[in-house]
Amino acid sequence: MKALGIDIGSAWTKAVLLEGGEIVAAKAIPTGPDFAKAGLRAARSLLRGRGGLKGVKGLVVTGYGRDAFPRGRKVTELTCQARGVWGLRPSVRTIIDVGGQDTKVIRIGEEGRLLTFVMNDKCAAGTGRFLEAIARALRMRVWELGLLAEQAELGCSINSTCTVFAETEVIGLLASGRAKEDVCRGVIESVGKRVAALALSLGVEGEVALVGGVAKVPCLKEALEEELGTDLVDLPLDPQFTGAYGAALLAADGRSWP
Amino acid sequence: MDNRSLWESLGMDLDRHDQLLAVLPQVFSGIYLEQPSRPKEMAYFDQVVADIHGARVKELLEHKGRGGKVFASFCIYVPEEIIYAAGGASIGLCGGAELPIGTAERILPRNLCPLIKSSVGFKLERICPYFEVADLVVGETTCDGKKKAWEVLSEYVPMYVMELPQRKGKRDLEFWEGELWEFLHKVEEITGRTIGEEDLRRGIEVTDRKRRALARLFELRKADPVPISGLDALLVVQLGFFDDPPRFAAKVEELCEELERRIEVGEGAFPDWRPRIVISGSPMAIPNWKVHALVEKLGGAVVCEESCTGTRALTGTTEPEGDGIGGLIKGIAQRQLRANCACFTPNQERVEDVLRLCREYAADGVILYSLQFCQPFILEAYRLERALRGEGIPVLRIETDYGEGDMEALKLRVKGFLESLVR
Numbered sequence: 001m002k003a004l005g006i007d008i009g010s011a012w013t014k015a016v017l018l019e020g021g022e023i024v025a026a027k028a029i030p031t032g033p034d035f036a037k038a039g040l041r042a043a044r045s046l047l048r049g050r051g052g053l054k055g056v057k058g059l060v061v062t063g064y065g066r067d068a069f070p071r072g073r074k075v076t077e078l079t080c081q082a083r084g085v086w087g088l089r090p091s092v093r094t095i096i097d098v099g100g101q102d103t104k105v106i107r108i109g110e111e112g113r114l115l116t117f118v119m120n121d122k123c124a125a126g127t128g129r130f131l132e133a134i135a136r137a138l139r140m141r142v143w144e145l146g147l148l149a150e151q152a153e154l155g156c157s158i159n160s161t162c163t164v165f166a167e168t169e170v171i172g173l174l175a176s177g178r179a180k181e182d183v184c185r186g187v188i189e190s191v192g193k194r195v196a197a198l199a200l201s202l203g204v205e206g207e208v209a210l211v212g213g214v215a216k217v218p219c220l221k222e223a224l225e226e227e228l229g230t231d232l233v234d235l236p237l238d239p240q241f242t243g244a245y246g247a248a249l250l251a252a253d254g255r256s257w258p
Numbered sequence: 259m260d261n262r263s264l265w266e267s268l269g270m271d272l273d274r275h276d277q278l279l280a281v282l283p284q285v286f287s288g289i290y291l292e293q294p295s296r297p298k299e300m301a302y303f304d305q306v307v308a309d310i311h312g313a314r315v316k317e318l319l320e321h322k323g324r325g326g327k328v329f330a331s332f333c334i335y336v337p338e339e340i341i342y343a344a345g346g347a348s349i350g351l352c353g354g355a356e357l358p359i360g361t362a363e364r365i366l367p368r369n370l371c372p373l374i375k376s377s378v379g380f381k382l383e384r385i386c387p388y389f390e391v392a393d394l395v396v397g398e399t400t401c402d403g404k405k406k407a408w409e410v411l412s413e414y415v416p417m418y419v420m421e422l423p424q425r426k427g428k429r430d431l432e433f434w435e436g437e438l439w440e441f442l443h444k445v446e447e448i449t450g451r452t453i454g455e456e457d458l459r460r461g462i463e464v465t466d467r468k469r470r471a472l473a474r475l476f477e478l479r480k481a482d483p484v485p486i487s488g489l490d491a492l493l494v495v496q497l498g499f500f501d502d503p504p505r506f507a508a509k510v511e512e513l514c515e516e517l518e519r520r521i522e523v524g525e526g527a528f529p530d531w532r533p534r535i536v537i538s539g540s541p542m543a544i545p546n547w548k549v550h551a552l553v554e555k556l557g558g559a560v561v562c563e564e565s566c567t568g569t570r571a572l573t574g575t576t577e578p579e580g581d582g583i584g585g586l587i588k589g590i591a592q593r594q595l596r597a598n599c600a601c602f603t604p605n606q607e608r609v610e611d612v613l614r615l616c617r618e619y620a621a622d623g624v625i626l627y628s629l630q631f632c633q634p635f636i637l638e639a640y641r642l643e644r645a646l647r648g649e650g651i652p653v654l655r656i657e658t659d660y661g662e663g664d665m666e667a668l669k670l671r672v673k674g675f676l677e678s679l680v681r
Binding site for chain 2: 121
């Protein structure tokens with residue numbers, strides 16, 4: 001049986017196709033302004049040469065754009081992340097999901113169910129948007145920012161929480177002659193601090209996994225481990241796809257709700 | 259007199275008021291009228307909302323024409339009993355709309371709760387007829403924001419402020435009795451009438467009948483399936499601050515009779531099984547239906563509000579404590595101080611209230627609701643959350659204003675919370 005999970009995120013749309021419970025294909029494309037279209041495009045490209053949408057028995061759509069998608073069962077990314085990570089590594093109890101515009105800390109309950117969660121409030125600090133804005137101000141890509149940060153001797157301290165003020169602060173630090181590696185390191189550390197503060201407000205329990213597109217930014221995992229005082233476990237799947245994978249698992253489970 | 263001439267005669271800003279009323283019917287019908295299987299007796303309350311700045315304002319003007327006075331307030335600690343005892347009318351003021359907030363921010367800081375900003379904005383913009391008909395606006399010292407806002411508001415309206423104590427000891431109760439006496443004399447001065455023991459007894463009975471009717475409604479919400487949506491129950495409570503008390507009580511009683519029949523046949527407000535949610539925190543003034551609408555649209559049922567627009571307004575009836583009018587005043591003070599607002603310290607009683615309500619209403623989860631920048635409730639949410647989690651009760655904390663800007667973020671939180679509650 002084929003089951004499809006689509007995660008229409010604010011920045012990237014991810015799709016995972018399962019057959020007999022195993023991942024047979026996965027795809028990520030930039031979301032753009034049209035959520036429904038992004039979901040359809042991701043699904044189509046995944047199913048091309050694999051029998052199209054007709055052969056799919058279960059479909060769960062999640063992510064920021066889920067309600068714009070015309071078909072399938074709609075489940076929040078909170079529940080999908082819990083199910084996905086539990087499917088990959090049942091010993092994980094806490095998920096830290098750093099996404100494009102939301103950061104979530106999720107506690108996994110019995111059988112991969114969502115137990116509880118906290119999220120950042122109305123603010124880009126500690127999310128992918130923060131990194132994107134700073135990287136843009138520095139005329140580089142987010143991953144380049146991470147690579148430079150890895151080469152730093154000592155990270156600068158970035159004090160502004162507000163993304164806009166932090167941009168100004170970063171430019172000021174560079175103007176005052178600080179090495180760009182140290183500034184980049186400071187930027188990554190500031191995200192680590194914000195995310196860790198959120199995680200500690202819920203309490204870090206059991207094994208902790210970092211997921212979401214931002215998890216792939218070099219240096220971020222280390223910065224977060226430093227702040228949390230605990231190691232983050234590795235998952236046997238690209239951390240950008242855990243939400244879509246959870247959605248596909250829920251589609252395969254075929255339970256009514258959620 | 260038609261509504262427009264009525265508003266014009268009150269010196270209101272008609273254009274701006276049109277803007278306010280232009281959105282209300284749309285919002286109301288989208289949220290309220292599309293609910294499935296509503297109780298038929300809600301028709302009365304729908305009609306009151308539909309003409310919220312019309313019919314009742316006319317009644318109040320007629321009341322004034324007969325020499326009556328109108329007292330406007332914002333808080334359950336302002337004793338309606340004393341107002342009714344002098345033949346006065348008591349109304350709750352507007353403060354739940356987004357529209358006038360921008361204007362209020364010319365004077366008030368942005369980081370102030372939307373309820374205060376909205377109320378002051380309504381007066382600055384002259385778009386609340388209740389402000390315009392009020393002979394006295396009665397404030398209280400529940401939070402710093404309100405205290406200071408009254409100072410601003412007193413430049414625009416005849417203002418009187420009651421000082422609410424911050425603790426509930428013997429001295430505080432005596433102090434509050436003193437405040438009630440002073441308010442009684444103020445009401446006598448404004449109305450030109452002397453309040454005797456029998457008058458106050460009558461005022462208490464008018465208020466208590468309303469309270470008994472609402473308490474009966476809340477009792478019926480304990481049934482499973484719940485016979486009335488949280489949205490509908492909230493609306494009834496909100497209108498209790500505006501409507502003529504005896505008529506309102508009679509209509510609530512009729513509604514309760516219908517709900518009793520529903521319970522007998524097992525008829526619920528929703529077609530499907532839903533997690534039962536208790537909402538606890540800041541008050542919700544009309545037309546602030548934001549969180550209820552979200553919860554019930556996304557598949558939850560709000561079964562109780564621990565709120566000033568909920569159980570905090572229902573602290574039983576007034577039992578005289580001793581003889582004469584002094585005994586009645588003491589009784590009012592004691593009843594009022596049973597309400598556990600977050601402005602008191604320490605306030606362990608509120609934690610116990612919420613835990614008890616969770617048991618009584620068989621709650622599957624609690625939403626701790628704070629208006630943005632409403633410090634007393636935001637701060638208390640920490641201890642409340644810990645106590646609830648200690649009892650194994652799932653909790654979601656929401657802090658929001660009247661705007662639409664955070665709708666998507668709230669939707670995700672509420673939907674995720676409801677998903678986590680599915681048994």
